Amino acid sequence: MSGVLVVMETLASGAALHRMSLEALAAGRKLAADLGSTCSAAVFSNAPAPLAATVAAKGVTTWAVESPQLEHYTADAWCAALQQLIGEAKPQFVLFAHTYQARDYAAKLATRFNEVLIGDVTHIRVDSGSPVFTRQWMQGKLNADYRHPSGTCFVSVQAGSFSADDSATAVGEVKNFTPTLDPSAIRTTPSAPFREAAQTVDLSSAPIIVSVGRGIGEQENLKLVEDLATALGAELAASRPICDAGWLPMERQVGSSGQTVAPKLYLAVGISGAIQHLVGMKAAGTVIAINKDPDAPIFEVADIGVVGDLFEVVPALTKAILAQKAS
Amino acid sequence: MKIVVSIKQVPERESALRVAADARSLDESDVSWTMNEPDAYALEEALQLKERAGSGEVIVLCAGPGRVTSTLREALAKGADRAIHVVTDETGEGSLAARDTLDVARLLAEAVKTESPDLVLTGLQSDDLGAGQTGVVMAELLGVPHTTLVLHVELESDSKIKVKRELEDGWFQHVEMKLPALLTVQSGGNKLRYATLMGIKKAKSKETREVSAAPFAARHDEIVKVAPPASVKRTEKLTGAPDEVAQKIVEKLKLEVKVL
Numbered sequence: 001m002s003g004v005l006v007v008m009e010t011l012a013s014g015a016a017l018h019r020m021s022l023e024a025l026a027a028g029r030k031l032a033a034d035l036g037s038t039c040s041a042a043v044f045s046n047a048p049a050p051l052a053a054t055v056a057a058k059g060v061t062t063w064a065v066e067s068p069q070l071e072h073y074t075a076d077a078w079c080a081a082l083q084q085l086i087g088e089a090k091p092q093f094v095l096f097a098h099t100y101q102a103r104d105y106a107a108k109l110a111t112r113f114n115e116v117l118i119g120d121v122t123h124i125r126v127d128s129g130s131p132v133f134t135r136q137w138m139q140g141k142l143n144a145d146y147r148h149p150s151g152t153c154f155v156s157v158q159a160g161s162f163s164a165d166d167s168a169t170a171v172g173e174v175k176n177f178t179p180t181l182d183p184s185a186i187r188t189t190p191s192a193p194f195r196e197a198a199q200t201v202d203l204s205s206a207p208i209i210v211s212v213g214r215g216i217g218e219q220e221n222l223k224l225v226e227d228l229a230t231a232l233g234a235e236l237a238a239s240r241p242i243c244d245a246g247w248l249p250m251e252r253q254v255g256s257s258g259q260t261v262a263p264k265l266y267l268a269v270g271i272s273g274a275i276q277h278l279v280g281m282k283a284a285g286t287v288i289a290i291n292k293d294p295d296a297p298i299f300e301v302a303d304i305g306v307v308g309d310l311f312e313v314v315p316a317l318t319k320a321i322l323a324q325k326a327s
Numbered sequence: 328m329k330i331v332v333s334i335k336q337v338p339e340r341e342s343a344l345r346v347a348a349d350a351r352s353l354d355e356s357d358v359s360w361t362m363n364e365p366d367a368y369a370l371e372e373a374l375q376l377k378e379r380a381g382s383g384e385v386i387v388l389c390a391g392p393g394r395v396t397s398t399l400r401e402a403l404a405k406g407a408d409r410a411i412h413v414v415t416d417e418t419g420e421g422s423l424a425a426r427d428t429l430d431v432a433r434l435l436a437e438a439v440k441t442e443s444p445d446l447v448l449t450g451l452q453s454d455d456l457g458a459g460q461t462g463v464v465m466a467e468l469l470g471v472p473h474t475t476l477v478l479h480v481e482l483e484s485d486s487k488i489k490v491k492r493e494l495e496d497g498w499f500q501h502v503e504m505k506l507p508a509l510l511t512v513q514s515g516g517n518k519l520r521y522a523t524l525m526g527i528k529k530a531k532s533k534e535t536r537e538v539s540a541a542p543f544a545a546r547h548d549e550i551v552k553v554a555p556p557a558s559v560k561r562t563e564k565l566t567g568a569p570d571e572v573a574q575k576i577v578e579k580l581k582l583e584v585k586v587l
Contacts, residue, residue, distance in 0.1 A: 012494075075473065100475075103459055103475055103476070104463070104476075105463070107428065107463040107464050108463050108464065108467045108473075110429075110464075111429060111464045111468065112467065114429070116428045116429050116547045119460060120459070138454075138455055139454060140556070142346065142353070142553055142554065143554055143556045144553045146548050147551050148548050151547065188473075188503070191501040191502070191503075195499070196497075232580075232586070232587075240515070246518065251497070257495070264584065264586060265580070286583070288576065295555070299558070299562050300557075300558045300560070301560055302560065303561075303562065304579060306565050307564065308569065308572065312569040313572055313573065315569075316569035316572070317572075317576055320570070320577045321577055324587055
């Protein structure tokens with residue numbers, strides 16, 4: 001048992017790699033280098049050859065795992081295929097990107113090996129010859145360091161925590177692997193992905209965004225942030241709980257399950273800053289956060305922080321902006 | 328239709344969170360507790376499924392020390408028919424926090440087995456540790472199919488369901504599977520109900536069955552350190568009266584960010 005195996009994910013179309021898989025690959029290569037070990041990757045598809053060649057070109061030995069049962073993702077097929085591949089490749093570390101797909105099956109796979117998944121890891125460092133994995137607790141208010149003393153170690157890495165690395169050395173070898181998959185053992189039938197309605201709000205190109213979170217308390221209080229957004233000429237956005245409650249449409253949601261934005265200014269009002277939100281906005285130029293909780297994780301990524309009552313600060317700010325514009 | 332909803336009691340969002348003296352766990356002494364929000368959505372979906380079907384039973388399941396009975400009572404008040412409390416130690420190696428994800432899922436799966444439900448629902452992740460594994464691991468231990476990030480469940484027949492699942496970047500997908508099955512529920516699929524006074528009154532006469540937790544199994548992973556995160560940016564904290572703070576922000580928006 002040695003080395004790092006990175007599980008690459010393909011997009012639903014099957015034609016391209018998930019961008020987060022390239023980050024996981026970079027994390028895997030770095031971990032292998034720090035351990036003085038080797039990194040390999042695996043691509044799963046009914047026709048994996050082209051993508052396996054793309055991954056191998058990045059300098060890692062790549063398993064092209066091929067089966068008609070791997071045309072569309074199911075937890076049962078992916079677990080069975082990976083279980084067999086791990087039996088063949090015998091890696092010590094199995095790395096995933098913490099995507100929706102990995103969330104669906106990585107822990108199930110670990111269970112087959114009587115193991116646990118160390119999920120949603122934001123940082124890996126090697127200390128005294130073995131890795132320490134950092135993941136968040138309490139919606140980002142605490143960081144917890146984990147070790148995995150023995151056995152196969154399953155890890156998934158958070159989006160944006162590791163930079164994709166294109167510094168290929170020599171082209172890696174492609175190895176073909178054909179798992180034995182019983183179609184009758186696949187118990188779920190997925191349909192083709194669909195969208196609800198044409199998206200009419202594109203937050204990704206907005207230069208200024210005023211974003212609101214749980215701290216706003218009630219739907220009727222939204223007027224405060226709407227006025228601020230209007231004064232600034234900003235788009236209004238929100239964290240997931242506001243959209244879950246139906247106070248703003250889902251298409252105004254920023255975060256891992258919403259839009260990814262990179263405005264010049266991101267003004268976060270009453271947003272605590274759970275990692276699912278931060279991954280959607282951390283590319284913003286300037287982040288201003290207003291929150292009553294001094295320990296809110298949003299302050300870790302804010303350039304300017306106001307610890308205070310948004311119901312006092314936001315109206316004052318709107319007034320000051322309008323006064324400035326009028327002068 | 329018999330539905331088990333597995334719920335977790337977690338620290339309230341506003342709770343002051345402190346690291347315990349061992350620097351490897353949470354100091355629970357001043358924490359106030361609440362129902363994990365994604366689990367509240369799972370409970371809501373279960374109650375609505377039962378209401379749409381016109382019959383059935385919703386059983387809530389929670390592992391933890393004595394304090395979790397308040398969360399089970401809340402679920403009963405919202406409309407669950409009865410409750411199962413897997414009683415764990417309050418502190419030490421047998422406590423919930425000291426067990427790894429596999430051991431916790433095993434505790435819950437053992438309790439589910441005694442009920443042989445048609446459907447098991449749970450939230451997609453907990454607001455405290457956020458591992459998002461309990462449901463997925465339980466499905467494997469129970470030997471049933473599962474789907475994660477589910478927003479809505481439709482009963483196709485007595486033995487088959489069709490669910491709407493959230494994918495990334497605004498995409499969705501329908502997934503069909505036979506019962507029994509396990510689903511982890513994403514938030515936002517339904518509006519959460521409040522317990523009514525009548526519900527709170529009725530909850531008092533509903534059954535809560537206590538089962539003692541199996542002895543802990545050795546952890547597969549090891550938590551070596553827990554600490555507040557270090558700031559990645561140098562945050563300039565603005566202080567003062569609201570009008571002063573607003574004026575300072577306006578200066579920055581004008582001179583530094585250049586958006587005014």
